[in-house]
Amino acid sequence: MAETILKVENLSKVFTSGKTKIRAVNNVTFHVCQGETVGIVGESGCGKTTLGRCIVRAHQSTEGKVLYRAADGQEYDLQNIDKKQLLKIRREIQMIFQDPYSSLDPRMTVYDIILEPLKANFKDMPKKEMEERVKTMALKVGLNPSYLKRYPHAFSGGQRQRIGIARALILYPRLIVCDEAVSALDVSVQAQVINLLKDLQKEMNLTYLFISHDLSVVEHISDKVGVMYLGQMMEYAPTKQLFRKPFHPYSEALLSAVPIADPEIEMKRIPLNGEIPSPANAPSGCFFHTRCKYVKPQCAKDSVEILEKEEMRYVACHLKDELDLSGIV
Amino acid sequence: MAENQVVLNVQDLKIGIKMEEGLLTPVRGVNFDLHTNETLGLVGESGCGKSLSCKAILGINSKNCITTGAIEFIEKDGEKKDIVSMSCAGKEIRKIRGKSISMIFQEPMSAFSPLFTVGRQMVETVYMHVTKDKKTAKEMVLDTMKKVGISNPEKRYRQYPHEFSGGMLQRALIAMALVCNPRILIADEPTTALDVTIQAQILELLKEIQDNYGMAILYITHDLGTVAQICDRVAVMYLGRIIETAPTKELFANPVHPYTKGLLGSVHKIGGGSGRLFSIEGSVPLAMNLEDRCGFYDRCTDKDVLLCGGVEPGLKQVGEDHYAACCLDFKK
Numbered sequence: 229m230a231e232t233i234l235k236v237e238n239l240s241k242v243f244t245s246g247k248t249k250i251r252a253v254n255n256v257t258f259h260v261c262q263g264e265t266v267g268i269v270g271e272s273g274c275g276k277t278t279l280g281r282c283i284v285r286a287h288q289s290t291e292g293k294v295l296y297r298a299a300d301g302q303e304y305d306l307q308n309i310d311k312k313q314l315l316k317i318r319r320e321i322q323m324i325f326q327d328p329y330s331s332l333d334p335r336m337t338v339y340d341i342i343l344e345p346l347k348a349n350f351k352d353m354p355k356k357e358m359e360e361r362v363k364t365m366a367l368k369v370g371l372n373p374s375y376l377k378r379y380p381h382a383f384s385g386g387q388r389q390r391i392g393i394a395r396a397l398i399l400y401p402r403l404i405v406c407d408e409a410v411s412a413l414d415v416s417v418q419a420q421v422i423n424l425l426k427d428l429q430k431e432m433n434l435t436y437l438f439i440s441h442d443l444s445v446v447e448h449i450s451d452k453v454g455v456m457y458l459g460q461m462m463e464y465a466p467t468k469q470l471f472r473k474p475f476h477p478y479s480e481a482l483l484s485a486v487p488i489a490d491p492e493i494e495m496k497r498i499p500l501n502g503e504i505p506s507p508a509n510a511p512s513g514c515f516f517h518t519r520c521k522y523v524k525p526q527c528a529k530d531s532v533e534i535l536e537k538e539e540m541r542y543v544a545c546h547l548k549d550e551l552d553l554s555g556i557v
Numbered sequence: 558m559a560e561n562q563v564v565l566n567v568q569d570l571k572i573g574i575k576m577e578e579g580l581l582t583p584v585r586g587v588n589f590d591l592h593t594n595e596t597l598g599l600v601g602e603s604g605c606g607k608s609l610s611c612k613a614i615l616g617i618n619s620k621n622c623i624t625t626g627a628i629e630f631i632e633k634d635g636e637k638k639d640i641v642s643m644s645c646a647g648k649e650i651r652k653i654r655g656k657s658i659s660m661i662f663q664e665p666m667s668a669f670s671p672l673f674t675v676g677r678q679m680v681e682t683v684y685m686h687v688t689k690d691k692k693t694a695k696e697m698v699l700d701t702m703k704k705v706g707i708s709n710p711e712k713r714y715r716q717y718p719h720e721f722s723g724g725m726l727q728r729a730l731i732a733m734a735l736v737c738n739p740r741i742l743i744a745d746e747p748t749t750a751l752d753v754t755i756q757a758q759i760l761e762l763l764k765e766i767q768d769n770y771g772m773a774i775l776y777i778t779h780d781l782g783t784v785a786q787i788c789d790r791v792a793v794m795y796l797g798r799i800i801e802t803a804p805t806k807e808l809f810a811n812p813v814h815p816y817t818k819g820l821l822g823s824v825h826k827i828g829g830g831s832g833r834l835f836s837i838e839g840s841v842p843l844a845m846n847l848e849d850r851c852g853f854y855d856r857c858t859d860k861d862v863l864l865c866g867g868v869e870p871g872l873k874q875v876g877e878d879h880y881a882a883c884c885l886d887f888k889k
Contacts, residue, residue, distance in 0.1 A: 271752035272723070384840055385603070414602035415779055419823035419834040426833075441753065444782070448825040448834070471827060485757035487782030489824045491805045495786055497757045503722050504752070556827050 232297065233403060233435050234260040234283070239292035239307075241278050250507045252278040253289070254459035257534060258542075260452075262297075262402070265429070265436040267450030267467065269443060269482070273507045274456040276439045280405045282307070283437065284323050285314065296321065299402060319349050322396035326408035328388035332380040339376040342366065342394045349399060361398060369394045369424060386417035390424070397428065405437045410445060422449060443486045447471055455479045458507055458515040461534055464542040472555045475543040477520045480553040488556075514546060522547055561592035563631060564740050564773045565614070570626035570641075572609050572618065582844045584610050585797035585852075586626075588872065591741065596767060596774040598788030598805070600781065600820075604841050605794040607777050611743050614775075615654050616645040632657065633740065656686040659734035663746040665726035669718040675726075676714030679733045686737045701736045702729070704769075705762060724755035728762070735766065742766075743775045748783060760787050781824050785809060790878075793817050796852035797844055799872065803879035813881040815859045851884060861885060 241253040253275045260266045268276045281287045283294050285306050294306040298317055306317065322345075325331035332341055342362045346353065363373045369390040380388055389409065396404055406425070410418040422445065428434060440446050446453060446467070453470050455463045455478065463476040474480045484498040500519045505511055511518045517527035526546050534544040545551070572584035584606040591597050599607045612618045614628055628640040630653065643650040662668050669678055676698060683694040695714070702710035705728045718726060727747060734742055744763065748756040760783060767774055776788055784791055785805060792802040793814065801814040812818045822835030839856045851857070851865050864884045872880040 271754060386840065415781065416602060416820060416823045416837045417840070419836040423833055423836055443753065444825045444827055447827050448829075448831055481754060485754045486827060487757070487760070487780070487786045489781040489785050489809070489821070489826055491785040491809050493785075495757070497761070499758075500754050503724060503755075 230261040230263050232259050233262040234297070234437075235293070235295040235303075236260075236279075236283065237293045237295065239279070239282060239294065240290045241275075241282050241287055242290045248508045251459050251510065252507060253282060255292070255533075256456075256459075256461045258454055258461060258464050260403075260435060260437065262435050263429075263433055264451040265438055265449055267446035267453045268437065268439045268456060269441065269446050269453060270456035271441060271482075271504055273458060273504055275459040275507070276456050277407055278459075279456070280323070280407050280437065280439050284318075284321055284405055286323075296403070319345075319399045320402045322399065322401040322404050324389075324392050324396050324404060324406045324409045326411055328385045328392060328412060329380075331392055332388055334380055337377050337379055338366075338371075338383070338391050341380070341391060342376075342398055345395060345398050362394075365394045365398050368428070369397070370420075384417075385413055386420060389413060389417075389421055393421075393424065393428070397432070400432065401434070403435045403437070405439070407439045408441070409438070411440060411442060418445065425449070443483065444489075455482065458505065458510055460515060460532075460544060461542075462516065462544050464534065466540055469541065470555070474553050474555050475537055475541060475548055475551070476545050477522050477547075477551065477553065478516050480555070481519075481521075483556050484554075486556070514544075522551055561594050563590050564593050565591040565631070565775075566627070566629040567610070567614075568627040568629070570610055570613060570628060571624070572606070572613060573623040573625075574621055575623070576845075579845050582847070583797050584613075585844070585847075587794070587797070587799055589792050589799060589802065591773045591775060593740070593773050594767065594771050595790065596763075596776055596788045598784040598791040599775060599777045599794060600779065600784055600791055601794035602779055602820075602841065604796075604844070606797040606844075607794050608745055610794075611660075611745060611775060611777055614640060614741075614743060615658055615660055616640060616643060616650045617654075617660075618645075620645075630658065630741075652686075655682045655734075655739075656737045657739055658741045658743065659737070659739040660743040660745065661727070661730050661734050661747050663749050665723065665730045665750075666718060668730050669726065671718055674715055674717055675721065675729050676716075679714075679729070679736060682733060682736055697736055698732070701732045705729075705732045705735070705766070706758075707732065723751050724758065727751060727755075727759055731759075731762065731766070735770070738770065739772060741773045741775065743777070745777045746779075749778070749780065756783070763787060781821065793820070796841060796847075798852060798869075798882065800853070800883070801879075801881045802872070803876065807876065807879050811876065811879070813875050813879070814853075814883050815857045816853050817881075851882075859885065 237257050239256045243250045270276050282289045289307050295303050296306050297303050346358050366373045371390055410421050450467045453467050454461050457478050463479045481498045481500050513528045513530050514532045517523050532544040534542050537543050537548050567589050570587040574581045587610050601607045613624050624641055630638045679698045680694045683697050699710045707713055707728050748759050788805050790804050791808045792799045795816045801817045812821055819837040837856055849869055870882045870884045872882045875881045
């Protein structure tokens with residue numbers, strides 16, 4: 229079995245604004261193996277974007293560890309190492325963002341955008357070598373090197389996303405956090421970019437943390453999936469197993485709501501009462517209890533922990549041993 | 558069920574925008590009709606012209622758009638009105654907007670003014686088209702709010718848009734569009750910005766409303782999943798023209814046009830394994846100075862140089878109620 233490259237342990241992130249406390253990420257624990265793709269799904273306010281940012285330490289977490297096994301074989305807690313070490317390790321961990329329009333500096337040429345991480349980390353590299361690397365990376369992601377001196381506005385959304393990918397890959401990282409990396413793209417462009425990400429993963433032995441609200445894309449690209457709700461990881465399992473048979477009522481409801489691109493299949497949606505509560509005002513006990521159709525008195529009183537139910541399958545539900553839920557297919 | 562009547566007839570709709578570099582033609586000859594009790598999906602990717610075409614039905618495109626062709630709207634009493642000939646700011650079109658033809662948009666937060674209560678904004682439509690009596694108007698609005706599943710409408714009436722969640726605000730927008738009982742509802746990507754569980758609620762709501770009101774829905778989207786679930790018929794647009802139309806089940810089962818095939822192939826179906834997704838090579842060309850041949854020619858992998866290099870094809874019948882604009886012969 230592949231080695232673990234990332235261990236997130238009891239990670240929490242609380243944002244405080246005056247008297248309001250928002251637990252954006254609430255005691256999240258999961259592991260990622262090298263070379264695999266882990267999808268993180270959830271709806272508004274579930275904390276998946278904040279989780280991604282905590283992992284690359286764009287946010288300082290309130291509690292918990294992010295243990296990363298670097299190329300040198302050592303394990304580092306990204307949340308607690310000093311700045312010098314962090315700068316070195318960051319070369320191995322990169323991020324691809326959602327919005328191809330705001331994630332590229334409009335005043336830099338595409339060449340400079342892709343070059344920037346190289347310049348920042350390898351100041352002494354000869355200019356010719358840097359140029360070679362940028363051109364190679366551009367070709368790898370399907371960009372024509374002769375267009376590199378243009379500015380981002382001259383490119384389409386899909387092409388800009390490729391630029392973002394080239395920028396993330398130029399340092400040959402090991403772990404990439406993709407935060408809704410294809411959500412802003414048209415369907416046929418999404419397909420191109422997804423195929424590209426998969427090809428690059430094979431070629432460069434990359435590990436992806438793929439954050440998305442689009443369950444169809446996540447099912448296609450991920451080996452494992454984590455389902456989040458109001459900052460908590462509710463379920464974590466190998467993708468096919470979760471989609472075939474979820475163990476958490478929220479996963480079941482989420483899967484039943486995905487519109488399937490096949491008119492012969494009629495959706496049997498499981499209705500969820502009400503709206504997603506505000507993270508500033510999370511319900512008592514299990515956060516999902518206010519909308520769960522299987523709710524029992526215990527659910528409103530006691531908070532849940534994510535526990536192993538079967539091998540490699542984790543679920544945070546008081547009723548996990550009683551429920552028999554249905555998935556898709 | 559009553560026989561479905563034609564409620565909208567769009568013929569050879571063309572929209573041009575004058576730019577410094579030349580004339581941009583994002584809509585190059587769109588033809589379709591819409592019936593009562595029917596949901597027609599208008600599917601296409603960014604830049605295909607679907608939003609512009611639909612905004613032309615309400616005359617709400619920007620002033621620099623040059624619109625030609627015919628958009629014939631048929632009222633309940635059979636009276637036919639040509640929308641293209643109406644002035645965009647005139648009395649005639651304002652009588653139709655919000656009353657006989659309504660529209661809902663992708664971002665409900667942008668569709669409401671943050672400065673006024675939701676109730677105040679919804680009741681404005683009633684004042685314009687139905688009655689200026691405050692009490693009756695408010696009752697009509699509250700009644701419609703209940704119908705779209707907004708709980709506690711009295712309280713919500715007095716709230717501001719920022720006090721609503723995305724899904725609830727979309728319901729309010731739908732209520733505002735329905736309050737005067739329109740013949741046609743145009744929905745421009747109404748669920749794209751919503752969470753998937755809320756999206757499912759809104760799609761079900763739209764279906765329910767259509768059953769109750771009997772109106773026609775023109776549903777614009779790029780999401781084939783929602784098309785499969787909610788649309789009776791689909792029209793696929795590419796580069797400013799409709800290149801295929803068919804009943805939904807028929808389109809998904811037997812797509813004819815190579816672009817439709819490519820689009821359907823690009824979408825991952827849950828449970829469909831993790832093989833390579835089909836992707837269409839290249840990208841959509843700019844709609845300027847286009848040659849008079851099939852718009853999909855450069856990206857088509859099925860093309861025949863002899864058959865396809867000629868004049869741009871029109872819609873040909875390829876099956877029952879199934880039309881495709883393709884030079885290749887698909888008749889069995």
